Amino acid sequence: MKILEINKFNYRKGGTESHFLELVQLLKSHGHEVAVFSMENKKNDFSPWKKYFVSYVGYNKGDTLIQKINGLCRMFYSIEARQKIKKLLNDFQPDIVHIHNIYHQISPSILTEIKKRGIPIVMTVHDYKIISPNYLMTWPDGTLQKPSELTFWNFVLGKGFKNSYRDSLLVFLETQWHRWLKIYEKNIDLYISPSNFAKEKLVAGGIPENKITVLPHFFPENKYSEKMAIDIPERYVFYFGRLAKNKGVEEVIEIFKNRKNCRLYMAGEKEADLEIPKMENIKYLGWLRERELDRYIKNSLFVVSTSRLPEVFGLVALESIKNGKPFVAYNSGAYSEIITHNRNGFLGQTKAELQSFIDTLEEDEGLRILFSRNALKDADNFKADNYYKKLTKIFEKLKGLDFSNKG
Incomplete structure (x- = not known):
C-alpha cells in the first residue's frame, strides 16, 4: 500500500512526533511504501521527501518577523502548502493519506487538494484543536471547557490561549474560519482517537460518533529485559x-x-x-x-x-x-x-x-x-503488531470506498 503520512514536525518534539515517526518506521517495516509531508526545520530527521516540505514558519521568540508574518497567514490558509502537496500527490500517488497535526505550520488547506482526487483521509487526533481553539479543552485556571462555553466573549475576553487577548483572538478567528469552510467536516473520512476519554470529548464537541474509531497508540518492539x-x-x-x-x-x-x-x-x-x-x-x-x-x-x-x-x-x-x-x-x-x-x-x-x-x-x-x-x-x-493490524484494516476498508469530492 502507498501511504502518505503528514505531520507538521518531523523530529521528536513531543508525544505526537514520537508516534508519527515510529508509525512511519512500522509501516515501512511491513513493506508499505511511505511518503512524508511536513515543514522544513533544522531539527528534522532526515527524509527523502524533504523537497516537498513547506517552508519554515515560526510563532516563538527567536523567529524572524517574516517567519511570524508568514506563520500568521498560514494559520488560515496556505497556497504554498496546497501547491506542494499537489506536487507530492502527483509524484507519489498514495492510496491513502494519514493526517496527524497540520494546523498552523501546514494548515488544512491541503485537505481539499487531497480530497478532490478521491483519496481517503484519516486523521489521528493528538489534541483537541479541532473542537477547541487552544488545543487543550481547558481554561487558563485549569478547569475543563465545555463546547457551549467557547464563545467570542468567553474565549477572547477570557484570554483562553496563552493568556493573551491577541493570541486568543487569532486562534478563535482561525477556528471559526475553518468551521465556516467546513474544511475538516467535508474532507476527513475517519478520525482515530487514541482513547475512549478523547472520543467522548470529540463527540461532545460535535464530531459525529460514527466517524470516530478508538485505537490506542503503540510502542516499538521492547528492547529491554x-x-x-x-x-x-x-x-x-x-x-x-x-x-x-x-x-x-x-x-x-x-x-x-x-x-x-x-x-x-x-x-x-x-x-x-x-x-x-x-x-x-x-x-x-x-x-x-x-x-x-x-x-x-x-x-x-x-x-x-x-x-x-x-x-x-x-x-x-x-x-x-x-x-x-x-x-x-x-x-x-x-x-x-x-x-x-x-x-x-x-x-x-x-x-x-x-x-x-x-x-x-x-x-x-x-x-x-x-x-x-x-x-x-x-x-x-500496546504492542506494535496489534496496532499495525488494526490500522491497516482501517486503511483497507476505506480504500474500498468512493471518496471522490463530487461537490
Missing part, C-alpha cells in the same frame, strides 16, 4: 516530554527542590519563556533522541508527571511502562486507560497525594520492583 528495567545505577526520578507551564513543570520543580535523597532529571523541548532553576538536585538534560531518552527512562527509579491537562492519550505513561518503569501522575485525561492505580503506578487527585506516592516509591524498593514487572506485562497491550 526485566533485569535491565530494575537495575538502577543511580537514584533519580525522571520527568520528560514537552516542558511547558501548563504541563505542570513548575509544580514538579517545587516538589523536588528540597528533596535530599533523590534527584530530578528533566528532558524535553522547553518553552521559550520557561526557566528551569539551577539546583543541585534538579538536572535539565535538554531534548533527547529516542535511544538517549529510553536509556534515561530505563535507569530511573520511576517516572513522574504533574500535568493536570485532559491528555488525549498520555504517551509519557506508555513510554514509562514499556521500559518497565512505574508512573506517578494526576488522574487526568486518558492516563487511567494505561496506568492501573497501585499496580504499575499511582494516580492521584491532589498535590499532597502525589507527594505521598513519590515518597512511597522512593523508599520502597520492593514495591518499585513489583510495579516494574507489572508495567512490562501491561505494556503488552
Whole structure:
C-alpha cells in the first residue's frame, strides 16, 4: 500500500512526533511504501521527501518577523502548502493519506487538494484543536471547557490561549474560519482517537460518533529485559516530554527542590519563556533522541508527571511502562486507560497525594520492583503488531470506498 503520512514536525518534539515517526518506521517495516509531508526545520530527521516540505514558519521568540508574518497567514490558509502537496500527490500517488497535526505550520488547506482526487483521509487526533481553539479543552485556571462555553466573549475576553487577548483572538478567528469552510467536516473520512476519554470529548464537541474509531497508540518492539528495567545505577526520578507551564513543570520543580535523597532529571523541548532553576538536585538534560531518552527512562527509579491537562492519550505513561518503569501522575485525561492505580503506578487527585506516592516509591524498593514487572506485562497491550493490524484494516476498508469530492 502507498501511504502518505503528514505531520507538521518531523523530529521528536513531543508525544505526537514520537508516534508519527515510529508509525512511519512500522509501516515501512511491513513493506508499505511511505511518503512524508511536513515543514522544513533544522531539527528534522532526515527524509527523502524533504523537497516537498513547506517552508519554515515560526510563532516563538527567536523567529524572524517574516517567519511570524508568514506563520500568521498560514494559520488560515496556505497556497504554498496546497501547491506542494499537489506536487507530492502527483509524484507519489498514495492510496491513502494519514493526517496527524497540520494546523498552523501546514494548515488544512491541503485537505481539499487531497480530497478532490478521491483519496481517503484519516486523521489521528493528538489534541483537541479541532473542537477547541487552544488545543487543550481547558481554561487558563485549569478547569475543563465545555463546547457551549467557547464563545467570542468567553474565549477572547477570557484570554483562553496563552493568556493573551491577541493570541486568543487569532486562534478563535482561525477556528471559526475553518468551521465556516467546513474544511475538516467535508474532507476527513475517519478520525482515530487514541482513547475512549478523547472520543467522548470529540463527540461532545460535535464530531459525529460514527466517524470516530478508538485505537490506542503503540510502542516499538521492547528492547529491554526485566533485569535491565530494575537495575538502577543511580537514584533519580525522571520527568520528560514537552516542558511547558501548563504541563505542570513548575509544580514538579517545587516538589523536588528540597528533596535530599533523590534527584530530578528533566528532558524535553522547553518553552521559550520557561526557566528551569539551577539546583543541585534538579538536572535539565535538554531534548533527547529516542535511544538517549529510553536509556534515561530505563535507569530511573520511576517516572513522574504533574500535568493536570485532559491528555488525549498520555504517551509519557506508555513510554514509562514499556521500559518497565512505574508512573506517578494526576488522574487526568486518558492516563487511567494505561496506568492501573497501585499496580504499575499511582494516580492521584491532589498535590499532597502525589507527594505521598513519590515518597512511597522512593523508599520502597520492593514495591518499585513489583510495579516494574507489572508495567512490562501491561505494556503488552500496546504492542506494535496489534496496532499495525488494526490500522491497516482501517486503511483497507476505506480504500474500498468512493471518496471522490463530487461537490
